[in-house]
Amino acid sequence: MIFNEQNISPFSACGTKPFQPASEISHISEAKIDFVYPPVPFPTNALYKQWGEANIRNMVHHHHLLLRKSTIGDLFPSDDVAFIFATEKTADFFVEALGGDRVYTPVHGHPALRKRHLPFTIDEQGRKIWLMMYKKTINDLQMPAQHIEEFWNWIEPLSMRMINRRTTMMPIERYPYASIWGKE
Amino acid sequence: MIFNEQNISPFSACGTKPFQPASEISHISEAKIDFVYPPVPFPTNALYKQWGEANIRNMVHHHHLLLRKSTIGDLFPSDDVAFIFATEKTADFFVEALGGDRVYTPVHGHPALRKRHLPFTIDEQGRKIWLMMYKKTINDLQMPAQHIEEFWNWIEPLSMRMINRRTTMMPIERYPYASIWGKE
Numbered sequence: 001m002i003f004n005e006q007n008i009s010p011f012s013a014c015g016t017k018p019f020q021p022a023s024e025i026s027h028i029s030e031a032k033i034d035f036v037y038p039p040v041p042f043p044t045n046a047l048y049k050q051w052g053e054a055n056i057r058n059m060v061h062h063h064h065l066l067l068r069k070s071t072i073g074d075l076f077p078s079d080d081v082a083f084i085f086a087t088e089k090t091a092d093f094f095v096e097a098l099g100g101d102r103v104y105t106p107v108h109g110h111p112a113l114r115k116r117h118l119p120f121t122i123d124e125q126g127r128k129i130w131l132m133m134y135k136k137t138i139n140d141l142q143m144p145a146q147h148i149e150e151f152w153n154w155i156e157p158l159s160m161r162m163i164n165r166r167t168t169m170m171p172i173e174r175y176p177y178a179s180i181w182g183k184e
Numbered sequence: 185m186i187f188n189e190q191n192i193s194p195f196s197a198c199g200t201k202p203f204q205p206a207s208e209i210s211h212i213s214e215a216k217i218d219f220v221y222p223p224v225p226f227p228t229n230a231l232y233k234q235w236g237e238a239n240i241r242n243m244v245h246h247h248h249l250l251l252r253k254s255t256i257g258d259l260f261p262s263d264d265v266a267f268i269f270a271t272e273k274t275a276d277f278f279v280e281a282l283g284g285d286r287v288y289t290p291v292h293g294h295p296a297l298r299k300r301h302l303p304f305t306i307d308e309q310g311r312k313i314w315l316m317m318y319k320k321t322i323n324d325l326q327m328p329a330q331h332i333e334e335f336w337n338w339i340e341p342l343s344m345r346m347i348n349r350r351t352t353m354m355p356i357e358r359y360p361y362a363s364i365w366g367k368e
Contacts, residue, residue, distance in 0.1 A: 026227055028226065036216070098206050
């Protein structure tokens with residue numbers, strides 16, 4: 001199925017017309033969309049080739065430990081063994097997605113990230129925390145500077161796709177590379 | 185802002201292509217939408233003119249009492265006074281929306297139904313229960329048969345707009361009038 005209708009406004013544009021109670025004639029509230037999830041540019045293997053598997057795994061571990069201590073920590077297993085297992089699965093994904101060995105899909109199948117995250121309530125704020133903990137991780141671990149932009153331009157729109165709980169009429173906030181890293 | 189891009193697939197179409205790990209060349213996952221909220225045909229005042237304010241209010245009370253006893257009962261106030269207050273506010277909305285006195289907007293402003301429901305987690309199943317309790321209400325209270333189709337064709341797509349928690353990759357299920365009332 002391809003979506004190709006014209007002139008469908010996002011929800012955030014609604015509420016501007018006055019409410020119209022029933023009269024002799026019916027009226028229609030037009031079709032709406034919530035928002036458009038933007039394209040996700042997947043990175044080349046350049047970061048992986050320079051940094052290697054161990055650093056990628058370390059990055060995911062670092063990020064998960066930050067998340068566990070954050071306000072969205074209860075989205076992760078409280079049991080240590082289960083937490084390590086979940087972290088390692090994510091590390092496998094990042095290793096494969098960034099160009100390393102195929103250690104994820106042969107075991108788990110297609111990442112289907114939105115689908116896999118549906119059991120967990122992820123709102124706009126949860127996604128922001130996830131992203132900001134990656135900013136901190138990138139700084140803490142000194143990711144090679146020339147690869148940050150490509151990595152960030154992947155995870156920033158990718159993280160939007162995990163949002164499955166809307167709490168605002170506003171479009172999802174964007175955090176462009178230049179706004180986060182421009183001054184550093 | 186008007187959404188008029190071509191060829192944006194809904195999420196439900198994704199996951200069909202094999203996962204593509206990083207190589208020397210980057211690749212892009214195209215923009216996506218979740219789903220299109222269909223147009224909402226608002227009813228004429230025909231039901232109101234025949235049934236009157238008292239029956240409309242009674243309908244909302246009946247529906248709310250059914251909801252309170254349902255699996256989504258915890259979305260409503262447990263305190264009786266607060267529950268009655270919430271029910272009456274909804275009844276005011278239905279009276280005005282269906283063509284009666286302006287008893288809602290002068291007090292509460294624009295209905296902005298999606299926005300007002302954002303604090304409450306409403307998933308696809310919750311919306312289905314809300315709708316099916318209206319089916320039961322319509323039967324229990326013997327809404328005049330000639331007005332059911334117009335009423336149902338309003339609340340069925342309207343209820344989709346309250347969904348703010350997605351739990352599936354599938355499009356939101358539709359319950360067309362003919363599928364619900366065709367055999368009765």
